[in-house]
Amino acid sequence: xxxxxxxxxxxxxxxxxxxxxxxxxxxxxxxxxxxxxxxxxxxxxxxxxxxxxxxxxxxxxxxxxxxxxxxxxxxxxxxxxxxxxxxxxxxxxxxxxxxxxxxxxxxxxxxxxxxxxxxxxxxxxxxxxxxxxxxxxxxxxxxxxxxxxxxxxxxxxxxxxxxxxxxxxxxxxxxxxxxxxxxxxxxxxxxxxxxxxxxxxxxxxxxxxxxxxxxxxxxxxxxxxxxxxxxxxxxxxxxxxxxxxxxxxxxxxxxxxxxxxxxxxxxxxxxxxxxxxxxxxxxxxxxxxxxxxxxxxxxxxxxxxxxxxxxxxxxxxxxxxxxxxxxxxxxx
Amino acid sequence: xxxxxxxxxxxxxxxxxxxxxxxxxxxxxxxxxxxxxxxxxxxxxxxxxxxxxxxxxxxxxxxxxxxxxxxxxxxxxxxxxxxxxxxxxxxxxxxxxxxxxxxxxxxxxxxxxxxxxxxxxxxxxxxxxxxxxxxxxxxxxxxxxxxxxxxxxxxxxxxxxxxxxxxxxxxxxxxxxxxxxxxxxxxxxxxxxxxxxxxxxxxxxxxxxxxxxxxxxxxxxxxxxxxxxxxxxxxxxxxxxxxxxxxxxxxxxxxxxxxxxxxxxxxxxxxxxxxxxxxxxxxxxxxxxxxxxxxxxxxxxxxxxxxxxxxxxx
Numbered sequence: 005x006x007x008x009x010x011x012x013x014x015x016x017x018x019x020x021x022x023x024x025x026x027x028x029x030x031x032x033x034x035x036x037x038x039x040x041x042x043x044x045x046x047x048x049x050x051x052x053x054x055x056x057x058x059x060x061x062x063x064x065x066x067x068x069x070x071x072x073x074x075x076x077x078x079x080x081x082x083x084x085x086x087x088x089x090x091x092x093x094x095x096x097x098x099x100x101x102x103x104x105x106x107x108x109x110x111x112x113x114x115x116x117x118x119x120x121x122x123x124x125x126x127x128x129x130x131x132x133x134x135x136x137x138x139x140x141x142x143x144x145x146x147x148x149x150x151x152x153x154x155x156x157x158x159x160x161x162x163x164x165x166x167x168x169x170x171x172x173x174x175x176x177x178x179x180x181x182x183x184x185x186x187x188x189x190x191x192x193x194x195x196x197x198x199x200x201x202x203x204x205x206x207x208x209x210x211x212x213x214x215x216x217x218x219x220x221x222x223x224x225x226x227x228x229x230x231x232x233x234x235x236x237x238x239x240x241x242x243x244x245x246x247x248x249x250x251x252x253x254x255x256x257x258x259x260x261x262x263x264x265x266x267x268x269x270x271x272x273x274x275x276x277x278x279x280x281x282x283x284x285x286x287x288x289x290x291x292x293x294x295x296x297x298x299x300x301x302x303x304x305x306x307x308x309x310x311x312x313x314x315x316x317x318x319x320x321x322x323x324x325x326x327x328x329x330x331x332x333x334x335x336x
Numbered sequence: 337x338x339x340x341x342x343x344x345x346x347x348x349x350x351x352x353x354x355x356x357x358x359x360x361x362x363x364x365x366x367x368x369x370x371x372x373x374x375x376x377x378x379x380x381x382x383x384x385x386x387x388x389x390x391x392x393x394x395x396x397x398x399x400x401x402x403x404x405x406x407x408x409x410x411x412x413x414x415x416x417x418x419x420x421x422x423x424x425x426x427x428x429x430x431x432x433x434x435x436x437x438x439x440x441x442x443x444x445x446x447x448x449x450x451x452x453x454x455x456x457x458x459x460x461x462x463x464x465x466x467x468x469x470x471x472x473x474x475x476x477x478x479x480x481x482x483x484x485x486x487x488x489x490x491x492x493x494x495x496x497x498x499x500x501x502x503x504x505x506x507x508x509x510x511x512x513x514x515x516x517x518x519x520x521x522x523x524x525x526x527x528x529x530x531x532x533x534x535x536x537x538x539x540x541x542x543x544x545x546x547x548x549x550x551x552x553x554x555x556x557x558x559x560x561x562x563x564x565x566x567x568x569x570x571x572x573x574x575x576x577x578x579x580x581x582x583x584x585x586x587x588x589x590x591x592x593x594x595x596x597x598x599x600x601x602x603x604x605x606x607x608x609x610x611x612x613x614x615x616x617x618x619x620x621x622x623x624x625x626x627x628x629x630x631x632x633x634x635x636x637x638x639x640x641x642x643x644x645x646x647x648x649x650x
Binding site: 100101104114117159162163165166227228230231233234235236241244245254 | 345419443444446447449450451489492493496497611612615
């Protein structure tokens, strides 16, 4: 796997993780109960099949986005809503888990300032730091798996099918949204989808979903369905159980960094995409000022809009449709 | 301008936002909650850095649990820190009428780790003479099996599952009195010593105990569900064999099960065990699961006499 492929797979991994966290294990478990694990497995297989078809169709092609004022306007609105939801959730997450005495507005402000700074540096700078984030993320997740393995109780996930098939289907559909959305950012790389690259994307996709599958398994087997449904952040609640010989203890704040990083990367890339679309139609000379203005708009919209998880899922689906309409493949 | 901005930002990223001096924190070790006259009354014992300092129970009250904690904070003029909580004691009044509030309090509190033990108590005064109740419960559980400790998360999971849950009972003068079974919030049963031992046998949580004056060195219980019958195998190790312990234990378990079955209580949580083994059977017999259960108990004895032990030692 070369450096470019690694960057591409890092984006897929981090964005999928971020989306999964934004929707939350709690949302899945409330729909499909203990069968969430199965629905993730089914959905991963189905999305892998769809991805393979898409990659096969576009092999040796370059993905290019067409210019369409109407679609791009819709995309801008959708991205703005997406950014607003992500900012809201990330700030709430940081305030609840890390700095609970700090105002949510202050957290959002800092988050936006850093995002403006990074987006201004451009896409190559964003992707350069991605690999480091990925390494840190994987390191934390692997430690979590190892330390939590003895605490897993598989009775908590039995019986594995305890809900109607419709609910499993609905849950799988939501997860399909999570698994396919990262690919709307593929045209940002402006790379040719060579045979080797397609193979590496498939590998990255499988690794990402294997991680999420095992992670869900760990959460459900440790907490059980009732606690998963009742905790505000079940994904983080399991970090509270990480303990090694009573030396490594109370490390939930450190371990929750992995989620924060994923959310941060997702926010930055979406922000960059939004800025990119705006740049196409306006002659922007002072990028910093425009980015600050855009960040201010996201901050203000945070006060006006209140989006639920279902609203967020609709936004993701619409963005995906827009991606299909505007993206064309160009064969050299 | 850029340098100035960086310097200003650096001031805010020192990681000292949540910083509180250790001397300004009350680290709560045990928390007892009572509900009387529409007021929450709390009593806490704290971790003291000065070991010679007299053991002191601090009390406060308020119309909500948050309010009571806030009043304690005002009284002590210190931040109340519950992340190190060891034991939560609830009176029967709280369990009957305000358990929801207590659960919400801990779930909404991001500092709370929910890995503390929970027990029932008769009043807030229990904290006056008990320095380490959690340890006492653990010792009695391991040596006598006449009680059973439970973590807050396990308790929560049982309550949400609508399964009966079992809490140790703490009395004044550091005495532990069996287990309180909570079927619903307003339906509590107190188990006697022998019943606690039988429950622990069925729960496979006996380390060692004395059953009808016969010392039990270890016990292993396994379940097997087939054709509507739950086969329970108990493998005991004792140091004395009176030749009757197997039968006595079998009869005692069956008697206890039938006694509570009449009251429509699945005292050994057998329904849950069957559901884990056979979901289809569980779904079919959901309404009459307790009535339809047939128990077959087989106690096997491995006798370790003094001679055996000597041989082992050699």
